[in-house]
Amino acid sequence: MRKAEIRLHTQRAGWLTQDENGYSFEYDKTYLTSENPLPVSLTLPVQSTPFTSTVLFPFFDGLIPEGWLLDIAEKNWKLNPRDRMGLLLVCCKDCIGAVSVSPAEHEEE
16 A cells, blocks of 8 residues: 655645555545635545545646656656556655655654
8 A cells, every 4th residue: 555645735635545446535634624625626526425436536637747847757666657646656755746755654643
């Protein structure tokens, strides 16, 4: 199982998980109780129940670089282009925009 911390601006917004069943995204409980929590994407509205999918959610897949930049990432980090979660974890720590993705070190309940 691989897990990523999803941040919106500087605040932890949720957790993206990949396991043998596919992917799930769940908003952080603290984020849900904050004042006026914003969705990370219009396709992932703020809710307390997790989203699940057999493929990486299109919003997160869209954060992964394309073209020559993806080629450089694949060669430098020896990544499989089909490993979308691996690419997301390596390439999307400092994305253009408000959302960033980093490997989860721990989850606070």
